[in-house]
Amino acid sequence: MEGTAVLSVIDLQVSVRGKRILHDVNLHIPRGEVHALFGPNGSGKSVMMMTIMGYPEYEIRKGRIVFDGRDVTRMSLDERSRLGIGISEQRPPTIKGVKLSNMVKLIASVKQLSDAHTSSIASAVDINRFLNRDINDGLSGGESKQTELFLLLLANPQLLILDEPDSGVDPEQLLKIGRLIHTSLRNNPPGGDKRGGYPDARIKAGLISTHSAEILEYVQTDKAHLMMDGKIKCSGSPNLMMDHIRKQGYAYCVSCLEQEQCRDKNNWITEN
Numbered sequence: 001m002e003g004t005a006v007l008s009v010i011d012l013q014v015s016v017r018g019k020r021i022l023h024d025v026n027l028h029i030p031r032g033e034v035h036a037l038f039g040p041n042g043s044g045k046s047v048m049m050m051t052i053m054g055y056p057e058y059e060i061r062k063g064r065i066v067f068d069g070r071d072v073t074r075m076s077l078d079e080r081s082r083l084g085i086g087i088s089e090q091r092p093p094t095i096k097g098v099k100l101s102n103m104v105k106l107i108a109s110v111k112q113l114s115d116a117h118t119s120s121i122a123s124a125v126d127i128n129r130f131l132n133r134d135i136n137d138g139l140s141g142g143e144s145k146q147t148e149l150f151l152l153l154l155a156n157p158q159l160l161i162l163d164e165p166d167s168g169v170d171p172e173q174l175l176k177i178g179r180l181i182h183t184s185l186r187n188n189p190p191g192g193d194k195r196g197g198y199p200d201a202r203i204k205a206g207l208i209s210t211h212s213a214e215i216l217e218y219v220q221t222d223k224a225h226l227m228m229d230g231k232i233k234c235s236g237s238p239n240l241m242m243d244h245i246r247k248q249g250y251a252y253c254v255s256c257l258e259q260e261q262c263r264d265k266n267n268w269i270t271e272n
Ligand SMILES: Nc1ncnc2c1ncn2[C@@H]1O[C@H](COP(=O)(O)OP(=O)(O)OP(=O)(O)O)[C@@H](O)[C@H]1O
Pocket: 016, 017, 021, 039, 040, 041, 042, 043, 044, 045, 046, 047, 048, 057, 090
């Protein structure tokens, strides 16, 4: 699996402030796939996502993170960002003293984006009114999510990590955001996947955490994983898993593994 995956998380153990949060997490996302991450509050979803991005307060005690064939476990956040990992955080930080327009100019110059391109994304995410303000300063929860996602779409990473993109966002914004994420995940960089020789091949991948699964109405997901107590307990069909969780709760979804009709040889929860 590791060989075909754009992201492999292998036997990952992570501590935060001396407390073990993740226990032997394994996750593989093949090139071109989008995976959903479900799990109760405090189960470790954000910790895993922030650790993949490389935030220094998440201490990797054991295990490896491999991105696009390179071991990034000991790489800094900005090295990972340059390689093509990007995150939209659950609680986007306020950056006082930095105007959103200046951050846009910086990303546009690094990524060589045209004004027309940045303007079209800004309009699509309905972000123009925040351009002259410090990043996320005084914005509502939903507005700062929009800003965060806007910056991520501009950066256009190869792996999009989206931590609860649908929480606190009104239905109209969710429609816009969902469509943009969908388009971004489907759009390859100019020239496509030159390494594979298939210009039209999907090369981007995504990992999306969500409680409501609303975002999954817009973004097609290939597989879902259920995290509980810092471990991925089971994986399978996103719709079936969410259906189980909504009707009977997380524990039922995990116990479903005991039932033959619910699992395949990989212990994934399947429809048959
Ligand atoms: N910076 C931190 N310092 C101390 N504990 C932390 C820190 N970040 C996370 N934790 C703890 O790690 C555990 C997992 O948190 P995490 O944010 O990953 O949960 P989550 O699954 O994303 O939850 P939610 O669905 O509520 O967002 C929680 O018990 C949380 O209190």
